Amino acid sequence: MRRRTRTMYMVPLSLLCGALNAHAEPHTWTLAEALAHVRERAPAVLAARAGIDEARARLRGAALGGQQNPDVDIAFGPRSSGTIDLDLGLAQRFDAPGSRPARRAAAAAAVDQATALAEQRVRDRLRSVTLAFIDAAWRRERANVLNDAVATASELADVARRRFEAGDVAGLEVNVARASLARTQAEHQAALGDVRAALAGIEALLGVAPGEVRDIEAASLPDRDITAAVGSAAAQDRPDLRALTAAGREAAEEERLARSHRRPVWGPAVRYSRDEGDHILLGGLTVTLPAFNWGQEPEQAARARQTRIGLEVDALRAEIAAVLHGLVAAYEHRRAALDLVTREVLPALTDNERLALRSYDEGQMPLADVLVIRREVLDARLEAMARRRDVLATRVAIDFESGVLR
Numbered sequence: 549m550r551r552r553t554r555t556m557y558m559v560p561l562s563l564l565c566g567a568l569n570a571h572a573e574p575h576t577w578t579l580a581e582a583l584a585h586v587r588e589r590a591p592a593v594l595a596a597r598a599g600i601d602e603a604r605a606r607l608r609g610a611a612l613g614g615q616q617n618p619d620v621d622i623a624f625g626p627r628s629s630g631t632i633d634l635d636l637g638l639a640q641r642f643d644a645p646g647s648r649p650a651r652r653a654a655a656a657a658a659v660d661q662a663t664a665l666a667e668q669r670v671r672d673r674l675r676s677v678t679l680a681f682i683d684a685a686w687r688r689e690r691a692n693v694l695n696d697a698v699a700t701a702s703e704l705a706d707v708a709r710r711r712f713e714a715g716d717v718a719g720l721e722v723n724v725a726r727a728s729l730a731r732t733q734a735e736h737q738a739a740l741g742d743v744r745a746a747l748a749g750i751e752a753l754l755g756v757a758p759g760e761v762r763d764i765e766a767a768s769l770p771d772r773d774i775t776a777a778v779g780s781a782a783a784q785d786r787p788d789l790r791a792l793t794a795a796g797r798e799a800a801e802e803e804r805l806a807r808s809h810r811r812p813v814w815g816p817a818v819r820y821s822r823d824e825g826d827h828i829l830l831g832g833l834t835v836t837l838p839a840f841n842w843g844q845e846p847e848q849a850a851r852a853r854q855t856r857i858g859l860e861v862d863a864l865r866a867e868i869a870a871v872l873h874g875l876v877a878a879y880e881h882r883r884a885a886l887d888l889v890t891r892e893v894l895p896a897l898t899d900n901e902r903l904a905l906r907s908y909d910e911g912q913m914p915l916a917d918v919l920v921i922r923r924e925v926l927d928a929r930l931e932a933m934a935r936r937r938d939v940l941a942t943r944v945a946i947d948f949e950s951g952v953l954r
Contacts, residue, residue, distance in 0.1 A: 574762040579681050582754060582764075586673050591755040596669035603655070603662035610648075610655040616641045616815070634822045639834045641815035647808040654801035657794045664791035667954065671787060675948045677753050679941060681767040684746035686937040688764075691739035693929050697922070698736050700901060701729040704918065707909045721915045728919055767940065774879060774946050778872045786951045789864060796857040803850035809843030812836060872949050879942045886935040893928050901925045 586593060623635040708725035711717045747761045754761070813836040821828045904921040907913035947953040 574760050576763040576765060577750070577761050578765045579678065579767045582677050582681065582750070583674055585754055585756075586677055587670060589755075590673055590753075592673055593666075593670050596666040600659065600662045600666055603659040607652070607655040607659055610651040616643065616813075631825070632822075635819070636821070637817065637819040639815055639817035641813050641834060641836065644808040644811045644813050646811075647805055650801045650805035650808060654798050654805060657798035657801060661791050661794035661798060664787040664794060667787035668791060671948065671954050673753065674953055675944060677750065678767065678944050678953070680746065680750045680753055681764055682937055682940045682944065684743065684750060684764055685766045686933055687739065687742045687746045689933050690930060691736065691743050693926070693933070694732065694736040694739050697732050697926050698729070700905070700922065701725075701732040704905060704908070704922070705729045707905065708915065711909070711911075716911060717915070724915060724919070728922075769940065769943050769947075772952075774876055774943070778869065778876060778950075783868055783872065783950045784865070786868070787954070789861065792857055792861045792864065796854055796861070799850045799853040799857060803847055803854070806843035806847035806850055809841075809846075810838055812838065868949060872946065875942060875946045875949060879939065879946060882935065882939045882942055886932070886939050889928070889932045889935055894932055897925045897928050 619637075619639045619641075621637045624632060626632055705722075705725040705728070708717065708722045712719055712722045747764070748758065750764065751758060751761045815834045817832040817834045819830040819832065821830075900921050904913060904918045908915060908918045944953070
């Protein structure tokens with residue numbers, strides 16, 4: 549028996565460990581793979597979906613034939629004559645007319661609300677993961693650019709050392725070149741740390757083991773007409789809007805349920821007693837009269853809640869429209885800025901760094917001017933990457949606000 553019990557526990561445990569280790573091998577993740585993982589296996593999403601079962605349990609309870617349990621009372625005791633008297637009663641009250649449909653409709657609306665909130669939780673996590681991928685890709689690209697800058701700074705330091713040994717420059721230039729190399733190396737090391745921190749952030753969002761995200765592929769978003777996002781049907785069918793709408797329906801049904809308390813609640817009653825050897829059986833009716841409490845408080849609270857939710861729905865719709873208008877305009881301007889940097893700035897500076905190094909090697913340019921050009925080139929490359937990141941992040945915000953990301 550003990551061996552059988554241990555086996556019963558080991559089987560589910562092995563299945564659980566297999567599920568947890570499905571992605572245990574570190575590998576390079578794509579954005580599509582990460583988003584699929586969020587939809588299907590992310591712990592935060594699974595926890596949100598578990599809330600739907602809580603709402604469904606309430607729905608099952610509302611579907612019961614009666615909400616009131618039978619009342620049984622019994623009394624017995626001896627008389628001075630030595631006989632035992634017995635008094636036994638049984639009563640069953642029924643629900644108020646109209647309360648059961650209202651209760652079931654309110655519970656069904658609660659299920660819809662929980663479902664929409666779980667979908668919104670998925671959307672929030674999808675947005676966070678997508679932005680984390682964009683940020684991690686930017687940090688990795690920045691580390692690569694700084695790695696190239698380290699190679700250039702090392703070459704410049706070698707040129708300065710060679711010219712110093714040839715007696716062309718003073719030792720001061722060697723020290724300046726070496727300091728510039730060390731600063732660039734420090735920037736590169738810090739950038740590598742930023743990459744690892746970004747990957748750890750992705751692991752936390754996905755709910756996977758540390759080190760499982762070895763690297764990521766660059767995030768890419770499908771092309772589409774973003775101007776159509778404003779006023780789109782998807783924006784008006786967002787889960788957060790549907791959750792508020794379901795909450796409004798629930799409040800309306802709770803008001804209807806509260807109004808049902810205005811009606812009397814009745815039920816049949818049966819009483820049996822024994823008096824001096826006689827058996828007495830009585831039938832009756834139990835009626836609860838709504839004399840003082842007929843659901844005033846829950847009715848008014850439900851009505852006020854409907855008003856509040858209606859205002860929240862209107863405010864959210866207006867907010868979605870305003871935010872989308874602003875995001876589309878920002879996206880166009882940021883795309884234009886990126887195009888300018890990519891088309892005008894980077895090509896003009898591509899060869900400057902190499903030409904400046906050659907000019908310094910030939911004694912035609914001072915070291916200070918070379919360092920200024922190197923920094924300008926590096927800043928331009930980093931600026932282009934930052935603007936590309938901003939464009940992608942704005943696009944993600946548009947997809948999220950318009951309801952496309954789900």
